[in-house]
Amino acid sequence: MNYPFWNIPYLGSGWVIGIIAIFHVMISQFAVGGGLYLPMAERKALRMTDPETRAAWLAQLVGYSKFFLILTGVFGTISGVGIWFAIGLTHPEATSTLIHNFVFGWAIEWVFFVVELSTAAVYYYTWNRIDQQLHLTVGWVYAGASFFTLAIINGILSFMLTPGDAWLAVAGTGHEAGKFWYALFNPTYWPSLFLRTCVCASLAGVWALISASRIDGDRQPALKTSLVQWSVKWLVPSFVAMPFLMIWYYMMVPASQQALLTLGIDTINAGTFSTVTRMALVIIVTSATIVGVAYYLAYRSPRDFNLSHALSVLLLALIATGAGEYSREMLRKPYVIGRWMYSNGVRVPYVARINREGYLAHSNWVWNGSGNGLAAAASNYSRGEAIFRGECGSCHTLNGYRPLAQLLAGRDRANIGNFIVMLHENKPDSPYRRFMPPMVGTKQDVDDLTDYLNAQVNPSGPAKVLAASK
Amino acid sequence: MTTKTQTNSLYNWTDERLGLSELAAFARHKTVPVHAQSFWYYWGGISLFLFLVQCFTGVLLLVYYRPGAEAYESVRQITFVMHFGWLIRSAHAWSANLMIFSILVHMFSVYFMKAYRKPREFGWLSGMALLGLASVFGFSGYLLPMDELSYFATKVGLQIPAVIPFVGPAIANMLRGGPDVSEFTVQRFFALHVVVLPAIFLPLLGFHLWLVQRHGNAVPPSEEAKPPQERKSIPFMPNFLRKDLAMWLISLNILALLASVFPWSLGRQFDALAPAPAGIHPEWYFMSPFEMLKLLGSVLPGEAGEIAGILLFTLGIVLWILIPFYDIRKESGQRARAAHYFGLLAVFALLATTVIGYWTIR
Numbered sequence: 001m002n003y004p005f006w007n008i009p010y011l012g013s014g015w016v017i018g019i020i021a022i023f024h025v026m027i028s029q030f031a032v033g034g035g036l037y038l039p040m041a042e043r044k045a046l047r048m049t050d051p052e053t054r055a056a057w058l059a060q061l062v063g064y065s066k067f068f069l070i071l072t073g074v075f076g077t078i079s080g081v082g083i084w085f086a087i088g089l090t091h092p093e094a095t096s097t098l099i100h101n102f103v104f105g106w107a108i109e110w111v112f113f114v115v116e117l118s119t120a121a122v123y124y125y126t127w128n129r130i131d132q133q134l135h136l137t138v139g140w141v142y143a144g145a146s147f148f149t150l151a152i153i154n155g156i157l158s159f160m161l162t163p164g165d166a167w168l169a170v171a172g173t174g175h176e177a178g179k180f181w182y183a184l185f186n187p188t189y190w191p192s193l194f195l196r197t198c199v200c201a202s203l204a205g206v207w208a209l210i211s212a213s214r215i216d217g218d219r220q221p222a223l224k225t226s227l228v229q230w231s232v233k234w235l236v237p238s239f240v241a242m243p244f245l246m247i248w249y250y251m252m253v254p255a256s257q258q259a260l261l262t263l264g265i266d267t268i269n270a271g272t273f274s275t276v277t278r279m280a281l282v283i284i285v286t287s288a289t290i291v292g293v294a295y296y297l298a299y300r301s302p303r304d305f306n307l308s309h310a311l312s313v314l315l316l317a318l319i320a321t322g323a324g325e326y327s328r329e330m331l332r333k334p335y336v337i338g339r340w341m342y343s344n345g346v347r348v349p350y351v352a353r354i355n356r357e358g359y360l361a362h363s364n365w366v367w368n369g370s371g372n373g374l375a376a377a378a379s380n381y382s383r384g385e386a387i388f389r390g391e392c393g394s395c396h397t398l399n400g401y402r403p404l405a406q407l408l409a410g411r412d413r414a415n416i417g418n419f420i421v422m423l424h425e426n427k428p429d430s431p432y433r434r435f436m437p438p439m440v441g442t443k444q445d446v447d448d449l450t451d452y453l454n455a456q457v458n459p460s461g462p463a464k465v466l467a468a469s470k
Numbered sequence: 471m472t473t474k475t476q477t478n479s480l481y482n483w484t485d486e487r488l489g490l491s492e493l494a495a496f497a498r499h500k501t502v503p504v505h506a507q508s509f510w511y512y513w514g515g516i517s518l519f520l521f522l523v524q525c526f527t528g529v530l531l532l533v534y535y536r537p538g539a540e541a542y543e544s545v546r547q548i549t550f551v552m553h554f555g556w557l558i559r560s561a562h563a564w565s566a567n568l569m570i571f572s573i574l575v576h577m578f579s580v581y582f583m584k585a586y587r588k589p590r591e592f593g594w595l596s597g598m599a600l601l602g603l604a605s606v607f608g609f610s611g612y613l614l615p616m617d618e619l620s621y622f623a624t625k626v627g628l629q630i631p632a633v634i635p636f637v638g639p640a641i642a643n644m645l646r647g648g649p650d651v652s653e654f655t656v657q658r659f660f661a662l663h664v665v666v667l668p669a670i671f672l673p674l675l676g677f678h679l680w681l682v683q684r685h686g687n688a689v690p691p692s693e694e695a696k697p698p699q700e701r702k703s704i705p706f707m708p709n710f711l712r713k714d715l716a717m718w719l720i721s722l723n724i725l726a727l728l729a730s731v732f733p734w735s736l737g738r739q740f741d742a743l744a745p746a747p748a749g750i751h752p753e754w755y756f757m758s759p760f761e762m763l764k765l766l767g768s769v770l771p772g773e774a775g776e777i778a779g780i781l782l783f784t785l786g787i788v789l790w791i792l793i794p795f796y797d798i799r800k801e802s803g804q805r806a807r808a809a810h811y812f813g814l815l816a817v818f819a820l821l822a823t824t825v826i827g828y829w830t831i832r
Contacts (some may be wrong), residue, residue: 218702278730285730289723296716301709308509309713312720319727 003092010400013090033204039139093345155184198238205234213310217303228302279327342437359441384452510579520569560729585688621740761827
């Protein structure tokens, strides 16, 4: 609790990361897949015997690499920096832990970033200016560099779900960085890398369809047909491999996290299944739809394939990607770093101490009524609100996303209090412990939080008088 | 006999009696124009697809739904006890909303493409009737769960016909089956929803689709102005059909997404004696007329205002329905422009009043 809380009303701070991240993933994974698509397409074109088709393909690729350069080099990089900004503000504690462990990993990644960005620019600006084979080599260097950025960040993302026993054994001792390679190549590293690589290839196909859809099918029927059909084929690997990779991924996830999925599947017929299962359903249904739509609209009628068709495929890909990232985040619950740090930034081994000494005593940035000699009025919000921001605010808002005012509606103070006590005790049979962190703190903290939430759910006399006098 | 000759002889036998080859020939020759506005051609098909989903899920709900005093309990069972009942109910409710949305898109695209002009006047009129019926479907279906929200929203909704002079109260009482919304109302709405409305809707829909086959797709005036050799078209079979199916697939995906991620909720059982909960408002597709009447009522207060509001509102709808008989010429002229602006005004009024309506919910 070494950092201030960033309070985002209505939307919740998690969605600030979420919105930037989904946008970023759509582009950055395209940067990886497209990095392979471009040299593969160029190689294919260079091997064509018919000079006319070859020239048409190459001309199309020049235009496409410009689109690629602008999209990935501008929007991809800016949104990537945006994620840094957002996670530092919304999850400082987890970000700090990641930096302490992976500062070397990020250093490696930035080296590859620099190579990636410069080769992308060189690739576009040297079309028809340097030797064809050399140009193709630049493309392959780009493909390699961009793949390694994925390989590194994938280690960090999968680490958050499954840090692995080797790292957990030294967590909190100050020797975590000594287990860097164990943490990077953690249990879900490989299935996650293969999954993401497949998604990258699909996104390369989807974005290439956007560009190919703009070719006039009447003037260049052969070019459009071959390019559209070739791009659709990029969707094939992921749809063949995806089911197997997902099962592999699932096997590598800890049993408590598997339970979040199976709990959902057991209760699917009654409609009370978990969000992560709903999202998994969305991924499956949407992926199947993409296959059908790409087959009928693009592969079977390439000449009529237009921009709005391509945009609808892109939109579906956005839904599938968004649902995929969302369910990955949900699967991690109740942790932000598996078995080590709860989603509200409380470290698992610190729970007993905070329960003894109080939550706010460990929150350096929250006014705790002591030390500076100012009167109690110096704080413009109560202890209860401070605890709410710190312990609940990572996932809940008062009136917007996962709104506590509505989720607790209909309960009186005693009832709200019992609920918080249940979260505080966090008994093994509590249904909430599967996806919510325990409420940590002293008896006083429980009461303060109860009072604050009760005042929000059941606005009482004084609040109404205040409203009337305005 | 080989399988092929068997199939052929079966086809010939059926063909002689039903004339299948004529249909096949018709389908082969049917074409669909291609131009910048082709996208809007899909919306009629999407509406049809969502209607089919309605029929399918509706029949499944009918198996367990019990109107009358047990209405709420049976919907509770469907939602929480029956296997996949929640999914069927959610799909039914979501596809109803999506269908009305896509019919509205379809209507405005027909309007702005001027596809109501000769010889397609009956297409426009039957389409408007289908939209009217669809909204009655929506209104009657909304009450069936008999939870708090549907009860009070229906109560408010039925106040609109009640303000019609002389006959209004009688009509409202007849719909309610008494002076108040009760089990009798739900029984009547049920009969309306599953028997009366489908009996009118289905033949009208058949007529509407037959007209589309008869006259083909209309092209917007900008295309019509081009010489015939510059206009493009694709065969319906299989090119357009394939695209249509892809659109149906996308619609099904969006429906599955909404139904599984945002399942339709069920409120508390209605209590006629309890005060209406805060924020009672009509469904989004009734928000605009509701808000227009409210706004007109505040300009002209009292009963005179209500009656004037209803009259003005009815006049607007009548003008909208009669547009094919006003904007008749093929060439662009003053009437065509006036119709265009009238359409823009309607879109603006619809959006503005809906936004104001949601803005001012209390």
